[in-house]
Amino acid sequence: MSQTVDRALSILPLLAEGPANLEQVAGRLGVHKSTALRLLRTLHEHGMVYRQSDQRYRLGARLFALAQQAVENLDVREIAHPHLVELNEKCGHTVHLAVYEENEVLYIDKVESRYPVRMYSRIGKPVAITVAAVAKLLLADLPEPERRALAEKLDYPLYTSRSTPHAQAFLAELAKVREQGWATDLGGHEESINCVGAPVRGADGRLVAAMSVSAPNVVVTAEELLTLLPLVRRTADAISREYSGNTRVPDTQDQKEARP
Template identity: 40%
Template structure:
């Protein structure tokens, strides 16, 4: 751990015991007051600590948000795992679980199918926003301002001849995804990889996660992907219900 990070952790641990003024914190940390203030400022700027009307610093709500996010992600993966396993066993294909984490969509679980080869995806790796079925269904359901923020910072890199590389075209594609309620990746990132993905609503109805099924083949077989859609939808529904979502 770097000295800077270690100092930040020390500050947070010290404030966790009780709110403190700069002078009190400096005495506890054994540093000069100006040094303590320099240590506090980046944490305050990031919302990790806050200064109250009494002049004392205390832990900020950003820590609560981050902690809750960790719990939510752990809960999603734990709840989803048996359903993902059942889907992988039934289809013998690779199954992915993706989730929106801050401003990235990340693979949070993956079960390799018995009948498929290994693919590029890895747990913890960011999902290619404009190619993956899982990312498309999440993007299509996001509020417009959040979706705009993600897409405005995204590079629409061409990976195969099927990749959508224009932002306007991709936005139109997302409108169709929203209408259909599912998305496909037809060899848009890897030439032999085809996927179908369905969103997973949480207890509030927000769609911030998705399950996708991957098949590896030389040619896209849309009828076959369509046959798999029902199983993917059933899996997404089962996970949503387990998370507390109630269908309208």
């Protein structure tokens, strides 16, 4: 909608791929060098980009700080965290918490496995949406037309032979997940890794997040992992209960400045 801002923001993902110099930025934006320079300077003033010693630009520190503050404001995360830690202490595996937002599913919290073999994933990383257990749970909760539209639009990369191959299969899987109230990913993303997930619901019954436990085959088989399902569901339910209990007050809190 706003050309200048649009261009400026387009620089960020571009730099996320790796550092770039002025000409490269100007080139990829399709604007004159001087224009790109002004945009970069503005971004720089706000700490969004950083100019390294070789004069090339890369993403700046403020970005981290912002992402940081943003994630701290998600109250589900705050409530869920101790539960995730507790679950991790009981079973020892990696525990994830994820939310859905505008056609993306992303991890907002993670407790690392106690076993030496760990998964590669990170808070803030978008999830493999067509296969991950948490993604299935979150998408299964979308209203039918939206779910359908999204499913049609997605890519279905074949990470492994057990990845969801196409929209039709995905929608069928979502229906199943919706029905049973939990989800799995059995080697759909990485051949040797399995996950079991359960939904976290708000007071209105809608999903606000999803959580999962993941472990590689070498540590426990898929069958063994599935025995954890009741524990996972109980944890998710505990979070749901606590989250729903918190029936929204904090908004006005920061305004109040009353004296005793």
